Structures are given as structure tokens and as C-alpha cells.
Amino acid sequence: MDAAYNLARWLIGNDRDAEDVSQEALLRALKFFSGFRGGDPKAWLLTIVRRSAWTWLRRNRHHDEAVEFNDELHGGADLSANPETALLRAGDIETVRRAIESLPAALREALVLRELEGCAYKEIADISGVPIGTVMSRISRARRQLQTVLSSPPEQRAPL
Amino acid sequence: MNCQQTQKLIDAYHDGELDAANIVQIDEHFADCPRCDRLSQGVSKLSAVLRNDALRFQMPPALRQTIRAAAAQAAQTESDATSRQPWFRHAGWAAAAAITVVALILAFQIPRRDADDRMIADVTSSHVRSLMANHLMDVASTDQHTVKPWFVGKLDFAPPVKDLRESGFPLIGGRLDFVDGRAAAAMVYGRQKHVINLFVWSSKSSQGAAPRALEHNGYHLVQWSNTEMSFWAVSDLNEKELLEFVKVWGAN
Numbered sequence: 001m002d003a004a005y006n007l008a009r010w011l012i013g014n015d016r017d018a019e020d021v022s023q024e025a026l027l028r029a030l031k032f033f034s035g036f037r038g039g040d041p042k043a044w045l046l047t048i049v050r051r052s053a054w055t056w057l058r059r060n061r062h063h064d065e066a067v068e069f070n071d072e073l074h075g076g077a078d079l080s081a082n083p084e085t086a087l088l089r090a091g092d093i094e095t096v097r098r099a100i101e102s103l104p105a106a107l108r109e110a111l112v113l114r115e116l117e118g119c120a121y122k123e124i125a126d127i128s129g130v131p132i133g134t135v136m137s138r139i140s141r142a143r144r145q146l147q148t149v150l151s152s153p154p155e156q157r158a159p160l
Numbered sequence: 161m162n163c164q165q166t167q168k169l170i171d172a173y174h175d176g177e178l179d180a181a182n183i184v185q186i187d188e189h190f191a192d193c194p195r196c197d198r199l200s201q202g203v204s205k206l207s208a209v210l211r212n213d214a215l216r217f218q219m220p221p222a223l224r225q226t227i228r229a230a231a232a233q234a235a236q237t238e239s240d241a242t243s244r245q246p247w248f249r250h251a252g253w254a255a256a257a258a259i260t261v262v263a264l265i266l267a268f269q270i271p272r273r274d275a276d277d278r279m280i281a282d283v284t285s286s287h288v289r290s291l292m293a294n295h296l297m298d299v300a301s302t303d304q305h306t307v308k309p310w311f312v313g314k315l316d317f318a319p320p321v322k323d324l325r326e327s328g329f330p331l332i333g334g335r336l337d338f339v340d341g342r343a344a345a346a347m348v349y350g351r352q353k354h355v356i357n358l359f360v361w362s363s364k365s366s367q368g369a370a371p372r373a374l375e376h377n378g379y380h381l382v383q384w385s386n387t388e389m390s391f392w393a394v395s396d397l398n399e400k401e402l403l404e405f406v407k408v409w410g411a412n
Contacts, residue, residue, distance in 0.1 A: 001227060002219055009217035019223050026227050093214050100215070114175065115210040118352040120398065121177050140171045143206055150206075 001026065003042060003117050004049040010112045011053040011105055017060070018053075025052035046117075046127045050109070057105060099149045107142035114139055161185040166196050174203045176400030183400070208328060211352055279392075282340050284376045287357045287394040290335065290346065297333030297348055307334040311345050317362040317389065319345035327408040329356065339392075349405065356395040356405055363390040371411045373399050384411045 004026065009018040029048045100108060109128060113119040121139075125132040161182075166189045172178050173186050190197040299310040308321040314336050323331040329349045337346040337359065344361040363385065371384040380402045382393045391411065395402050 001224070002216075005219040005223070006217045015220070018217070019220055022219075023223055023226060027230050030227070030230050093212065096209055096212075097215060100210075111210070115207060116216055118354060121172070121175065136172050136177070139175070140168075143171055143203060146210075147202060147206055150209075 001045065004045045006116060007046055007109070007112060008049050008053045010100070010108055010116075011050070012056060013101065017056060021052050021056050022049055025049040043119075043123050043127055046113070047129075050127055054105075096150065099146050102149060103142055103145060107138050107145065110135055110138035111142040111146075161189045163189075163193060163196055166190075166193070167199065170196070170200055170203060174200065174207065176398035211328070279340055280374055280376045280381060283359055283381060283392045283394055284379050286337050286339055286344075286346070286359065287379065290337070290348075290357060291355060298335045300333040302331050302333075304331060307331065307347065310334060311336075315343055315345055315362075319347070319360040319389070321347060322409060324349065324405070324408050327404075329405050329408065351395070351397055351401060351405070354395055354397045356393055356397065356402070358409070359392040359394070360389050362388065364388065371403070371406050373403060375399070382406045382411075 005018070005022045008022040008025070009015070012018040012021060025048050026045070029045055100111065103111065106128075110124055113124045113127060114121075119127070121132050121135045124135045128135065130138075166186055169178060169182060169186060173183065178186070190200060299307055301307050301310075302323065302325070304321045304323045308318070311319055311321075311334065321331070321334065325331065329351055332348040332350050332355075335346040335348065337344050339359055339361065342361055344359045347358045347360070349356040349358065365385060365387060368386040369384055371382050374381040374383065379394055379396055380399045382402055382405075384391050384406070393402060393406055393409075395405075397405070
């Protein structure tokens with residue numbers, strides 16, 4: 001349940017809408033619990049809440065993100081990291097939070113599930129409904145992007 | 161493996177999602193290529209920053225309350241419905257009976273396995289039991305100087321207690337457990353949302369055994385020993401991270 005709220009909040013980006021969306025999704029999940037056919041209940045809840053969060057994203061202001069993330073299109077990006085990104089500035093927690101928020105929703109989702117929820121790639125693939133290879137490349141891209149953002153000096157950072 | 165191939169797999173490597181063959185090839189590449197090796201350290205550093213509970217959003221208490229109440233109501237409705245339908249009335253008992261049958265089958269299978277298999281099963285079930293029965297800890301402390309004295313007088317040996325917080329495996333507490341009929345110290349470590357139970361018991365042998373990784377019912381185990389004690393680490397963590405734990409713990 002906590003994992004479901006955490007994911008919804010990261011995807012939606014504000015407390016109020018995240019509360020509404022996760023409440024509605026969790027109540028619906030309870031109602032249809034009989035539809036649950038075994039497996040991991042955590043993954044099941046995450047799948048339901050994730051679907052609701054994406055519906056909300058599509059319906060609301062995030063029109064740029066609402067376009068289903070095109071992995072093919074973004075797949076051409078340079079995945080090889082600059083070694084300088086190894087010099088990561090940990091910074092304060094707010095800096096890290098803003099850096100994660102600056103990621104496209106699809107990358108943010110994969111990263112949050114992996115790093116904050118400790119999900120395996122297979123679980124993320126099931127929750128997000130994408131092939132495991134896509135999960136792998138989304139996590140790679142999310143990490144490279146974070147490393148770039150977090151390793152540039154604060155004054156050069158794009159305003160977030 | 162070249163730099164490009166390595167960098168494509170570097171995150172999966174870090175997340176313990178690669179097979180042994182790829183891991184070996186990447187390790188070999190790291191040994192030859194300081195650049196890629198540094199990249200890999202960069203990924204670990206980033207993960208260490210991200211694996212911070214402060215980054216998780218907590219569910220608002222009011223929402224938690226609403227969901228709990230709805231869950232209780234749903235359970236009530238369901239039980240009303242099943243009691244009205246006589247053919248479902250005994251579903252609970254049928255499930256309990258089925259579990260008993262499975263448990264009996266498992267119990268009778270155990271003597272047929274060899275001692276090693278029995279030990280693996282025993283350690284794993286101690287781990288699972290500790291999680292299910294809400295009996296993870298007798299002494300909850302992140303301080304090794306609290307946990308270590310707690311074992312004194314309860315065991316006929318002094319288990320080494322280490323806190324590995326700085327390596328990402330904080331000590332959570334300790335517990336007295338029984339494995340294969342003998343008293344064992346169980347030390348509990350955390351890794352994100354995962355729990356590692358490290359079982360230690362006294363077993364004298366002329367020589368120690370290097371760590372070996374095992375798997376049982378989806379749980380990973382690593383076993384090693386020195387001349388005084390036998391060590392078993394069990395977790396639902398992936399094998400790579402569990403081996404990392406064993407390494408930083410300082411197994412021979």
C-alpha cells in the first residue's frame with residue numbers, strides 16, 4: 001500500500017491528486033480483490049495504481065508526458081556515460097528529488113520501482129507492461145540522466 | 161567484452177540481473193579498463209544516494225485510515241456472502257487442511273534428503289518463519305555494542321557482530337534461533353526493503369570453507385565457515401547483492 005502511494009505520488013507530482021488517484025485505485029482494487037488470481041499482491045496493487053496514475057497524467061496538464069513514452073525514439077540517445085559523471089554530487093535530498101522529478105514519467109517510474117521499491121526488472125516489466133529489455137534501457141537512461149544533472153555544478157543546472 | 165557492450169549492460173550488472181557468463185566477462189573488462197570500472201562505481205554511488213527512505217513519499221494518515229476501513233468492510237461483506245452460501249462455508253477449513261497436507265508431505269520428504277539439503281531447507285524456513293511470525297528480533301538495536309552483549313549467556317560461543325551500515329547493510333537487531341536442533345545466533349540486516357538473516361552457530365572444524373551460494377524456494381543462501389563457527393546468510397535479495405553482503409561482512 002505504501003509502495004502504491006509512493007509510485008502514484010512520484011508519477012503525479014503533487015500530494016492532492018496523488019491522494020485522490022491512489023484512494024480511488026486502492027478502493028477499486030479492494031472491491032475487485034476476488035479478481036486477484038494469485039501472484040505477488042504488491043505487484044498487483046502497483047499495477048492497478050500505476051494504470052490510474054497514467055490515466056490521470058494523460059487527462060491532465062502533462063500533455064508532453066501524456067504522449068506514450070517512445071522508447072524507440074529515445075533509444076537512439078547516447079547511453080555511454082561520461083566518466084566525469086562518476087563524480088556525483090550527492091547534494092541535499094531536495095536536489096536529488098528535483099532531479100528525479102525532471103525525468104520523463106516512464107523513466108521516473110522504472111527508477112522509482114528499482115531504487116526506492118527494490119523491485120527486480122521482471123517485476124517492473126510486469127507492473128509497467130513492457131518487455132524486460134525496455135526496463136533495462138529505461139533504468140540505464142534514467143541513471144545516466146540523473147548522473148548528468150547531479151554532477152553539473154548548481155549554477156549550470158537548468159531551473160527546475 | 162568491449163567498452164560499448166559493457167556500458168550497455170552496466171546497470172543490469174549493478175542490479176544483479178545478469179547471468180554468470182556476462183558477469184565474468186564484465187568483471188574481466190573492469191580489470192582491464194579503469195574508465196568502465198569508474199563508471200560502475202558511479203552507478204553504485206548514485207544508487208547509494210537514491211536508496212534513501214527520505215525520498216519515499218509517505219501515505220497520508222487519513223488516506224491510510226480510509227483504505228483500512230474499506231478493507232475491513234470488504235472482508236466483512238465477503239464473510240457474510242460466504243456464510244450465506246453453504247458450499248463456501250468450509251472453504252477456510254479446506255484451505256487449512258490443504259496446507260496441513262502439504263506440510264506433512266514436506267515433513268516426510270525431509271529425511272530422504274541428505275544432511276546438506278536438510279540444512280538448507282532448515283535455514284530457509286527459519287528465515288521465512290522469522291518474517292512471518294513477526295519474530296524478527298529479540299533485541300532491536302542498530303548498535304553492535306548492544307547486540308553483542310545480548311548474546312552473552314544465551315549461547316556457548318560469542319558470535320561476531322558487525323554493523324555494515326556504511327556499506328548499505330545496516331544492522332537491525334539480533335535474535336536467538338534454533339537451526340537443525342542447535343542454538344544459533346541470528347543477526348538481522350536490512351537492505352532497502354529486504355531483510356537478511358545471518359545465522360551463526362558453533363561448529364569446530366580443522367579448516368574453514370569458502371562462501372558458496374545456494375538457492376532454495378526462491379531464496380538465496382550463502383554458506384561459509386571458519387574453524388570455530390558456521391555462517392549462513394539467507395535473504396530474498398538477489399544472489400549478487402547477497403554475495404556483496406558476505407564480502408563486506410568479511411567472510412574468509
